[in-house]
Amino acid sequence: MSDLAYLTLAEAARLIAARKLSPLEYTEALLDRIAALEPVYHAFIAVTADIARAEAKAAEAEIARGNYRGPMHGMPYALKDIFDVAGMATTCHSKLRMHHRAGTDASVVRRLRAAGAVLLGKLALHEFANGGPTLELPWPAARNPWNPDLHPGGSSSGSGTASALGMAPATLGTDTGGSVRNPATCCGVIGMKPTYGAVSRAGVFPLAFSLDHVGPITRTVEDNAILFEAIAGHDPADPASARRSHADCRQSLKAGVKGLRVGVIAHFYEEDLAADPEMVAGIEGAILLLKQLGADVKPVRLSPLSRWMDCGRVIHYAEAYAIHERDLQERPQDFAPITLRRLLGGAFIPASEYVKAQQLRTLLVEEYRAALADVDVLITLSSYDLPCRIDDDAAIARTYERQCRMPFNVAGGPAIAVPTGFSKSGIPLAMQIAGRAFDEATVYRVAWAYCDAAGWTERHPPIAQAARQPAPAK
Amino acid sequence: MANDATAEIDEKVRVLAEVRGLGRALALAPDSVVGAIERGRRIGSFPASFTQVTEPAVRFAAAPGDDA
Numbered sequence: 001m002s003d004l005a006y007l008t009l010a011e012a013a014r015l016i017a018a019r020k021l022s023p024l025e026y027t028e029a030l031l032d033r034i035a036a037l038e039p040v041y042h043a044f045i046a047v048t049a050d051i052a053r054a055e056a057k058a059a060e061a062e063i064a065r066g067n068y069r070g071p072m073h074g075m076p077y078a079l080k081d082i083f084d085v086a087g088m089a090t091t092c093h094s095k096l097r098m099h100h101r102a103g104t105d106a107s108v109v110r111r112l113r114a115a116g117a118v119l120l121g122k123l124a125l126h127e128f129a130n131g132g133p134t135l136e137l138p139w140p141a142a143r144n145p146w147n148p149d150l151h152p153g154g155s156s157s158g159s160g161t162a163s164a165l166g167m168a169p170a171t172l173g174t175d176t177g178g179s180v181r182n183p184a185t186c187c188g189v190i191g192m193k194p195t196y197g198a199v200s201r202a203g204v205f206p207l208a209f210s211l212d213h214v215g216p217i218t219r220t221v222e223d224n225a226i227l228f229e230a231i232a233g234h235d236p237a238d239p240a241s242a243r244r245s246h247a248d249c250r251q252s253l254k255a256g257v258k259g260l261r262v263g264v265i266a267h268f269y270e271e272d273l274a275a276d277p278e279m280v281a282g283i284e285g286a287i288l289l290l291k292q293l294g295a296d297v298k299p300v301r302l303s304p305l306s307r308w309m310d311c312g313r314v315i316h317y318a319e320a321y322a323i324h325e326r327d328l329q330e331r332p333q334d335f336a337p338i339t340l341r342r343l344l345g346g347a348f349i350p351a352s353e354y355v356k357a358q359q360l361r362t363l364l365v366e367e368y369r370a371a372l373a374d375v376d377v378l379i380t381l382s383s384y385d386l387p388c389r390i391d392d393d394a395a396i397a398r399t400y401e402r403q404c405r406m407p408f409n410v411a412g413g414p415a416i417a418v419p420t421g422f423s424k425s426g427i428p429l430a431m432q433i434a435g436r437a438f439d440e441a442t443v444y445r446v447a448w449a450y451c452d453a454a455g456w457t458e459r460h461p462p463i464a465q466a467a468r469q470p471a472p473a474k
Numbered sequence: 475m476a477n478d479a480t481a482e483i484d485e486k487v488r489v490l491a492e493v494r495g496l497g498r499a500l501a502l503a504p505d506s507v508v509g510a511i512e513r514g515r516r517i518g519s520f521p522a523s524f525t526q527v528t529e530p531a532v533r534f535a536a537a538p539g540d541d542a
Contacts, residue, residue: 341503344499349515
């Protein structure tokens with residue numbers, strides 16, 4: 001079982017294409033693993049075992065007839081429970097949405113169905129992708145795979161947990177201020193926020209329209225690129241969807257970084273906001289390795305982190321409040337306290353401040369583009385602190401927004417979180433690699449070269465003792 | 475005097491919350507509403523190139539002239 005659990009998506013795809021791995025056996029192995037680990041880690045809100053078995057059987061039969069659709073054919077995946085799947089609730093991990101039923105699939109779900117993928121289930125998140133880790137919701141909170149007492153990052157918390165624990169080789173999350181990259185950081189996996197408009201948001205419950213992105217979370221960079229290619233592309237159902245086809249990210253994936261120009265935004269973590277020394281040591285080790293691999297590394301200065309964060313937060317809070325205003329007025333008691341507090345943050349933002357944030361954003365987007373005229377990618381930290389205990393509200397309040405992911409939501413360009421090692425306590429460290437708008441290919445290329453040389457993605461979490469008990473009988 | 479000032483602030487909070495239709499939220503989580511009013515969510519600094527007529531429509535493109 002564990003061998004199949006930690007197959008990479010790329011390896012599994014090769015075996016499935018060669019008919020050496022049965023999609024149904026693979027799916028059954030992952031369903032067994034989910035059943036064994038869920039009582040401790042709570043990555044899933046709903047396991048769609050019947051759908052998974054039916055889709056796996058159909059894929060297996062089709063491949064046996066010689067009709068192989070591509071690397072997602074017969075491939076198990078799971079979705080943050082913010083994506084619509086026809087006939088299922090899109091709960092957003094909230095009491096307010098327990099009785100919802102989606103009429104149609106989200107566009108990315110349609111693409112994955114068309115690619116022959118196998119839906120394992122829907123994953124835990126922070127309430128409406130905005131709350132924060134809390135134990136006061138109708139479903140338990142996902143736990144950190146490296147230590148279940150800690151929070152796993154969020155808001156796509158279940159996506160990070162399920163990926164790291166070998167429950168699913170492919171998961172999807174959403175990212176408005178870092179919600180794909182934060183769980184990737186905390187769980188030691190790969191999380192990509194693509195360019196705004198590169199992946200359709202149609203059928204995904206919004207948090208803040210002009211900052212929302214859909215992104216893949218996987219255990220390896222190659223797997224992430226495969227999943228990104230399966231979901232990217234123009235979608236008329238999403239008004240923000242870019243009218244362009246994305247580049248082939250896998251063609252140049254393993255071309256190395258020799259001669260590539262890497263800009264380091266060190267002032268974000270050296271001057272603007274002090275980071276945990278272990279996090280800084282992680283990125284410094286990564287910079288050294290990139291130099292050894294032949295990258296031309298140089299410092300880059302952008303506006304101070306606080307300006308990027310202010311801009312993003314005003315837009316985020318104002319747009320999120322607009323979406324939830326009616327429920328905040330009529331049934332505030334149905335939100336978790338942490339979600340209520342965060343959503344209310346948008347109630348008193350003047351309209352003029354929101355417009356000024358959008359004006360500022362145009363300047364910051366230009367600044368970002370200008371910075372990338374001289375370098376091929378940018379790197380900086382992801383989180384400033386190691387994840388704290390999931391039940392420590394004070395520590396969560398103190399540390400949760402200490403991050404530098406929001407600048408890339410404001411700038412709109414692709415940004416990926418990759419592990420840079422482990423703390424003394426065995427918790428993953430991480431950095432981000434960001435690139436020009438619609439240049440995911442170069443971001444993946446640098447991420448692959450670094451991760452291949454560093455080897456951190458080959459390490460898997462120790463399974464908590466409580467999860468080693470036999471799985472419940474089916 | 476201090477009590478009068480506190481009462482005045484509380485009344486302002488109540489009025490602001492009521493105007494936004496958040497009376498129930500204020501009763502349920504007064505600290506969250508007060509915190510939201512006090513934070514205000516304002517931008518602390520702007521770059522020198524910011525003007526009152528800076529265009530707010532964002533365009534994402536890899537390079538100037540590139541049509542996204």
